Amino acid sequence: MSSDxxxxxxxxxxxxxxxxxxxxxxxxxxxxxxxxxxxxxPFILTKFDQFMNWVRGSxxxxxxxxxxxxxxxxxxxxxxxxxxxxxxxxxxxxxxxQADVMIVPGTIVSKFAPRMKRVYDxxxxxxxxxxxxxxxxxxxxxxxxxxxxxxxxxxxPVDIHVPGCPPRPEALVYGVAKLQERIANGExxxxxxxxxxxxxxxxLEDDELVEHLADQIDAEDLVMRYNWVDSP
Amino acid sequence: MSLQDRTPVEPDVGVxxxxxxxxxxxxxxxGRVLDREDHVNAEGFVIRPDEVQQxxxxxxxxxxFDHCSxxxxxxxxxxxxxxxxxxxxxxxxxxxxxxxxxxxDNPVSESAAPVYDTADWHEREAxxxxxxxxxxxxxxxxxxxxxxxxxxxxxERYNQTQPQVVPLRxxxxxxxxxxxxxxxxxxxxxxxxxxxxxxxxxxxxxxTVLDGEQIVDLDPDIGYLHRCEExxxxxxxxxxxxxxxPDRWDYTPGGLLxxxxxxxxxxxxxxxxxxxxxQVLRTMSxxxxxxxxxxLAVGTFGLDLYGDFTVIFMYAIRxxxxxxxxxxxxxxxxxxxxxxxxxxxxxxLPEPREEYLDKVREFTADIPDxxxxxxxxxxxxxxxxxxCVDTGILPPETAKSYxxxxxxxxxxxxxxxLRRDDPYGYYDELDWDVITEDGCDNYARLLxxxxxxxxxxxxxxxxxxxxxxxxxxxxxxxxxxxxxLRPDPDKEIYRxxxxxxxxxxxxxxxxxxxxxxxxxxxxxCFSNLQTLPVMSEGEYIPDMVASLGSLxxxxxxxxx
Numbered sequence: 135m136s137s138d139x140x141x142x143x144x145x146x147x148x149x150x151x152x153x154x155x156x157x158x159x160x161x162x163x164x165x166x167x168x169x170x171x172x173x174x175x176p177f178i179l180t181k182f183d184q185f186m187n188w189v190r191g192s193x194x195x196x197x198x199x200x201x202x203x204x205x206x207x208x209x210x211x212x213x214x215x216x217x218x219x220x221x222x223x224x225x226x227x228x229x230x231x232q233a234d235v236m237i238v239p240g241t242i243v244s245k246f247a248p249r250m251k252r253v254y255d256x257x258x259x260x261x262x263x264x265x266x267x268x269x270x271x272x273x274x275x276x277x278x279x280x281x282x283x284x285x286x287x288x289x290x291p292v293d294i295h296v297p298g299c300p301p302r303p304e305a306l307v308y309g310v311a312k313l314q315e316r317i318a319n320g321e322x323x324x325x326x327x328x329x330x331x332x333x334x335x336x337x338l339e340d341d342e343l344v345e346h347l348a349d350q351i352d353a354e355d356l357v358m359r360y361n362w363v364d365s366p
Numbered sequence: 367m368s369l370q371d372r373t374p375v376e377p378d379v380g381v382x383x384x385x386x387x388x389x390x391x392x393x394x395x396x397g398r399v400l401d402r403e404d405h406v407n408a409e410g411f412v413i414r415p416d417e418v419q420q421x422x423x424x425x426x427x428x429x430x431f432d433h434c435s436x437x438x439x440x441x442x443x444x445x446x447x448x449x450x451x452x453x454x455x456x457x458x459x460x461x462x463x464x465x466x467x468x469x470x471d472n473p474v475s476e477s478a479a480p481v482y483d484t485a486d487w488h489e490r491e492a493x494x495x496x497x498x499x500x501x502x503x504x505x506x507x508x509x510x511x512x513x514x515x516x517x518x519x520x521x522e523r524y525n526q527t528q529p530q531v532v533p534l535r536x537x538x539x540x541x542x543x544x545x546x547x548x549x550x551x552x553x554x555x556x557x558x559x560x561x562x563x564x565x566x567x568x569x570x571x572x573x574t575v576l577d578g579e580q581i582v583d584l585d586p587d588i589g590y591l592h593r594c595e596e597x598x599x600x601x602x603x604x605x606x607x608x609x610x611x612p613d614r615w616d617y618t619p620g621g622l623l624x625x626x627x628x629x630x631x632x633x634x635x636x637x638x639x640x641x642x643x644x645q646v647l648r649t650m651s652x653x654x655x656x657x658x659x660x661x662l663a664v665g666t667f668g669l670d671l672y673g674d675f676t677v678i679f680m681y682a683i684r685x686x687x688x689x690x691x692x693x694x695x696x697x698x699x700x701x702x703x704x705x706x707x708x709x710x711x712x713x714x715l716p717e718p719r720e721e722y723l724d725k726v727r728e729f730t731a732d733i734p735d736x737x738x739x740x741x742x743x744x745x746x747x748x749x750x751x752x753x754c755v756d757t758g759i760l761p762p763e764t765a766k767s768y769x770x771x772x773x774x775x776x777x778x779x780x781x782x783x784l785r786r787d788d789p790y791g792y793y794d795e796l797d798w799d800v801i802t803e804d805g806c807d808n809y810a811r812l813l814x815x816x817x818x819x820x821x822x823x824x825x826x827x828x829x830x831x832x833x834x835x836x837x838x839x840x841x842x843x844x845x846x847x848x849x850x851l852r853p854d855p856d857k858e859i860y861r862x863x864x865x866x867x868x869x870x871x872x873x874x875x876x877x878x879x880x881x882x883x884x885x886x887x888x889x890x891c892f893s894n895l896q897t898l899p900v901m902s903e904g905e906y907i908p909d910m911v912a913s914l915g916s917l918x919x920x921x922x923x924x925x926x
Contacts, residue, residue: 200568200569203614203922206617206619207700210683210686213683214684214687215684228564230562240591241591244515244530244532245512245532245589246561246591247532248532248533248534249561249590251534253562275598275610276593276598278598278601280519280526280594280597281511281519281594300702302700335531350514351531351535355535356533356535357533359532360532361529362526362527363529
């Protein structure tokens with residue numbers, strides 16, 4: 135972080151600024167190894183947003199969010215043996231309003247997608263999403279199902295995909311570490327085209343289906359429309 | 367240990383020494399049987415769609431068929447059909463299918479919900495997925511799919527590519543109208559629990575109406591994890607493509623137990639023998655998964671009652687890691703094993719065999735000590751007892767009517783375990799006991815699970831001994847199975863095994879191709895969850911959370 139680092143070899147020949155300033159016999163109780171590494175400067179210079187990124191990556195509150203099979207492996211990742219807490223990411227919060235990271239552990243079906251979108255919207259910025267398992271990538275083994283979304287990215291943007299069915303806890307830990315790396319480097323989450331947005335029913339295009347449902351759904355109700363033909 | 371009177375009483379009508387006498391049953395129904403069909407597991411009586419209640423109540427009251435396992439609905443080229451799979455809790459090998467055909471253009475059939483409480487949800491599912499209307503059903507609406515869904519996905523006319531609109535609306539208080547204007551005290555409050563909630567074990571949504579802290583109305587709303595498992599299985603070939611899916615029904619992991627359900631049904635359908643050595647392997651590995659599943663049930667139950675990641679949860683996960691390591695050595699995967707094959711298992715024990723079996727024995731030898739820890743921590747804990755004893759009461763008669771099975775039924779004193787009553791695998795050769803408790807409360811269900819872990823360890827130990835003594839030239843792990851299985855057309859079977867949560871049954875109808883024409887899953891959690899309103903209405907809301915934990919539902923299996 136500092137540019138003027140003096141190696142011990144140099145200091146034998148010419149006195150470093152620090153030594154010259156302190157003089158002989160001065161108690162160097164303030165001088166730690168870290169100080170030595172920084173050289174003469176008693177200050178650490180860094181950009182504030184860089185610092186904040188590093189902090190953000192090192193203290194992540196996860197949303198306690200279980201959907202399907204992957205959540206069992208997610209629980210194992212939080213618990214003994216794998217202990218995600220060692221990687222500064224082991225504080226599961228039950229409320230989305232207290233969380234930074236959402237691990238999406240499982241298949242997303244039509245009935246759940248609007249609810250998941252709502253939960254995602256409730257997480258305060260900046261927020262990050264880890265897609266766990268094949269189902270959040272493409273629908274996984276259930277891709278051909280009449281009710282299954284072809285991946286979490288149809289609804290919310292995903293930062294890291296962890297493949298597997300289900301991924302081992304080690305794989306999830308690796309995914310979390312990769313996410314932390316990205317956050318520390320200040321790489322923002324990818325913005326994807328989101329075909330399925332919640333919108334008011336009244337704003338939907340007036341086709342046969344909308345007309346058919348008109349007496350069942352209020353115009354102000356939030357709805358999600360699935361165009362299965364457009365999904366990959 | 368049972369609440370039921372087990373003294374021999376007069377045998378039911380239609381029972382002789384060899385089992386059921388279908389002719390006598392037909393005579394009992396007094397000409398209402400139009401036709402008889404032969405299913406692999408039982409005979410089927412074809413009846414008129416407007417005589418369902420009469421026939422079923424006669425069979426229930428007079429012939430003793432007190433267990434309606436499942437309702438299967440399906441569509442043929444010329445008709446719709448609902449099949450009621452009836453059984454007896456006393457002896458589940460006495461089975462009878464009641465077949466109700468309805469016309470294609472007006473599929474209306476009389477509801478069986480007034481006779482069997484469990485038919486309520488099963489018929490709603492049949493309406494939702496296949497599109498049969500049940501007349502006289504108390505509340506016929508969609509159960510798995512969103513209310514605004516267009517079409518019935520398992521019917522022939524369904525177009526999978528049509529767009530769908532799903533609303534996200536606030537749920538209304540169903541009792542608000544009744545209570546309005548009766549003064550300030552009569553106020554009720556509506557609370558949504560789930561689908562994202564730490565205490566619902568996944569994505570269950572419970573609509574509750576509270577009066578103070580007491581629940582006046584409760585409606586479990588499921589379908590947030592409906593992954594079209596039945597459709598997936600109908601698209602796969604018998605031999606290899608179906609087996610991975612059962613792992614994903616009950617993923618706690620009850621994987622091998624679920625695989626066994628499919629293996630048993632398909633093997634009986636296609637007349638495949640399983641070598642004895644493979645049966646021992648199956649029995650051992652399946653019981654290992656049962657231990658893992660019960661450990662998770664106990665761990666999350668502690669989580670529900672004590673709060674976040676506390677010691678019970680950590681202990682349970684620690685023990686599960688041991689089981690999962692053993693299963694990984696055997697099958698190659700931690701959670702989704704895909705180990706069973708039709709006619710046997712995928713591979714033999716890992717080499718060196720003795721080392722592996724020693725590890726298994728070491729694990730089972732530790733179980734009593736570990737359970738001692740659990741009893742110290744949970745069942746002996748006064749606070750825990752206050753939360754569990756005498757809460758979530760489920761009387762045996764109610765449990766039977768709702769089709770509850772597994773630890774939930776055994777916690778209500780119903781002595782029903784398919785491993786003993788309808789033997790398969792190697793269970794009948796081994797020495798173990800069926801655990802029942804008479805408490806009928808949350809505590810009893812917990813005790814049943816803890817004690818069943820001990821019984822499973824006993825079974826595993828015996829299997830490990832058998833395996834190490836098994837002669838080396840007789841270790842066939844798979845029998846000869848044709849590369850492409852094509853069971854005879856129009857063969858129908860319903861077969862069940864004792865899964866981690868209860869009776870896990872599968873109905874398959876073949877049509878002569880290499881894929882099943884109808885694949886129906888009877889999930890124990892689906893029936894068990896139906897008892898939640900009975901257990902919780904009128905109780906305090908924390909007791910409802912405890913009851914939900916003690917039911918030990920897995921949403922993957924509830925919704926399928």
